[in-house]
Amino acid sequence: DGGITQSPKYLFRKEGQNVTLSCEQNLNHDAMYWYRQDPGQGLRLIYYSQIVNDFQKGDIAEGYSVSREKKESFPLTVTSAQKNPTAFYLCASTPGQRQETQYFGPGTRLLVL
């Protein structure tokens, strides 16, 4: 089955620690996205990538970093500069353009110890 996988399902971060969330897709989609979901705030775009080796900041990129070395992979690093990292993180992809239907992964819940 084609789809998007995210790991881990739960992740705990200690003060001053960087953590990396994994996102892999086997849909052969060009574009990938990272969203942050907080209660009552909907989904907010962190970063997106429309092609390998290229990515753009979204609305709330501060304290996060990404890479896109392979078409199927788009890992997100939550750095120590992100002061409020506790949230549900969703990875998504589209075949090409940003305006198309998005396919989402199951999400990673990040908690701060």
Place this chain on the structure above:
Amino acid sequence: AQSVSQHNHHVILSEAASLELGCNYSYGGTVNLFWYVQYPGQHLQLLLKYFSGDPLVKGIKGFEAEFIKSKFSFNLRKPSVQWSDTAEYFCAVAGGYQKVTFGTGTKLQVIP
């Protein structure tokens, strides 16, 4: 810049009641409109979408939405809800070649 407003944050209905969730957007040009649904413990998934053509679009599980351009609205409807419709519903808009913007979501709770 485009924006999306969902007026209902939490809706509680009894089974068989009719549902209408409001969604308004702001963008002056051509838009693509979406409703996504997040069932408890499941992936966020597409419920229905409007790109062009008939402004009344039908989606999965008996849901439909009507695009009213003059009102900048894309309300979601279902004539008779079931307990299995309990979920969080997100309206989203993509204007021109801009990225998709999501609304804040509406939590629907259906009481058996």
